[in-house]
Amino acid sequence: MSAKKSIWTPANVVTCARVVLVPLWLLVAELVGVPSGETLSWSAMGVFVFFLLISLTDKVDGYLARSRNEVTTFGKFLDPIADKLAVVVSLCFLLEHGVVWSWVLLVVIAREFLVxxxxxxxxxxxxxxxxxNLGKWKTATTMTSICGLLFVCALPKESCAALPLALSFQLLLVVAMVLTAWSGIDYFAKSWKYLVEEG
Structure with a gap:
């Protein structure tokens, strides 16, 4: 009889770390806020780098699980929760500071309830x-746009790069929300025949 495998694989440890780091990131982000100064804010840049590292752990745990042949049920359960937690918490922070619109959170949360x-x-x-693959593109574009907006928050407000970058990442966020809604509709369409089944 083969020995029972532990759920505490390197990939799952990384995923758990991501879950723990998200509220820690929010604490740091709230302490820093969104500066409105005329110079580069290193504290806000630190908030951006912190979130970027959290985002990259999603690639790390996936790589570890596949390369080590350690894909677990626990990992399949926790990984999407960690992703959603990072997205919702960061969007709440950006909404609080007027960087994103409320409908963005509506689309994300409504899609998650539906799915x-x-x-x-x-x-x-x-x-x-x-x-x-829609789900993968949705996650990638959402994370990239959030990271980009956090980066812009650290830039001097009057810098020549701030406005073009802000518009670019806002546009990418719109694309991400289209993919979010599309992936929800796609999942609904695939589930339809099971919804109308009786018995």
Missing amino acids: SGLRMIVASKGVVIAAS
Whole structure:
């Protein structure tokens, strides 16, 4: 009989670290706020770098799990939660400081409610719907736009780069929200036949 594998693989440890780091990041971000000075804010730049590192851990744990052949049920459960926690918390911070619009959070949270409900219904019928590439693109563009907006927050407000970069990352965030809504609709379409099934 083979020995029972531990859930505490390197990949899962990294994922757990990401979950713990998100509230710590928020504490630091709230202490720093969004500066409105005429010079580069190193403290705000630190907030950006901190979040960038949190974002990159998503790639690290995925690589570790696949390369070491240690994909676990616990990891499959926790990894998307860690991603959603990072996205929602950072968007709440940016919304609080007027950097993003409230509808952005609406799209993200509504999509998660929809998909979570659909997953429960589909799973009750013994079916697993595979994640599509839309979800990966959605996560990548959302994280990139958030990192970009946090970077812009650290720049001098009157710098020649601040406005073009802010507009570029706001546009990328719009693209991310389109992909977010699209991936939710795609999941709904794939789940439809199980929703209308009786018995």
